[in-house]
Amino acid sequence: MTIREFSLFRIRLSRRPGLGVLTLVVFLLAGLGGCEKMLVTKDPGLKPIQEMLEEKLPPGTPRSNVSFYLASQGYSEEAGEKPGTIVTVIRKIDTEKMEPVTAKVTFYFDANGKLNTFELQRTINQPIP
Numbered sequence: 001m002t003i004r005e006f007s008l009f010r011i012r013l014s015r016r017p018g019l020g021v022l023t024l025v026v027f028l029l030a031g032l033g034g035c036e037k038m039l040v041t042k043d044p045g046l047k048p049i050q051e052m053l054e055e056k057l058p059p060g061t062p063r064s065n066v067s068f069y070l071a072s073q074g075y076s077e078e079a080g081e082k083p084g085t086i087v088t089v090i091r092k093i094d095t096e097k098m099e100p101v102t103a104k105v106t107f108y109f110d111a112n113g114k115l116n117t118f119e120l121q122r123t124i125n126q127p128i129p
Contacts, residue, residue, distance in 0.1 A: 041120045045094050045101040050120055052092075053105065063113040084109045089123065100125045 041050050057066055063086070070077060070088050078087040086107040094101045102125045107118045 043120070043122055045097075045099075046103050046120045046122060048094070049090050049092050049101070049103050049105070053090075053118060057107075057115060057118070059115055059117065061115040063109050063115070066107055066115055080106065084111075091125070 041047065056069055066086060067077065070086070075088045075090055078089070080087045086109075088105050088107075089102060090105055091100055091102045093099070102123045104121045104123045105118055106121075108116045110116050
């Protein structure tokens with residue numbers, strides 16, 4: 001939308017009191033609706049895993065890049081329960097408590113194979129193979 005078109009649009013809205021505010025709210029909500037947001041874990045032990053994945057695999061990352069990253073870190077993929085998902089188990093050491101933390105991570109992709117979000121779920125710690 002050009003400045004001239006926006007000015008004409010604004011003039012039309014100014015003739016209808018209250019409609020301008022409603023239109024502004026609709027535009028803002030539409031703009032926010034397109035933003036992808038990762039699910040936030042409440043488990044403090046899983047925060048380091050979440051932060052690592054958010055940094056390395058932001059929303060919009062192609063599925064092939066997610067698979068490559070997981071393989072490069074030594075994490076094997078498991079069959080997802082739903083189509084369009086990748087599941088893996090990530091094990092990290094909680095540096096504050098000096099204890100291992102293991103999470104089952106499910107990555108969700110859109111129809112174009114781009115990462116939408118991921119979900120972390122704490123699992124039982126298993127020995128490192």
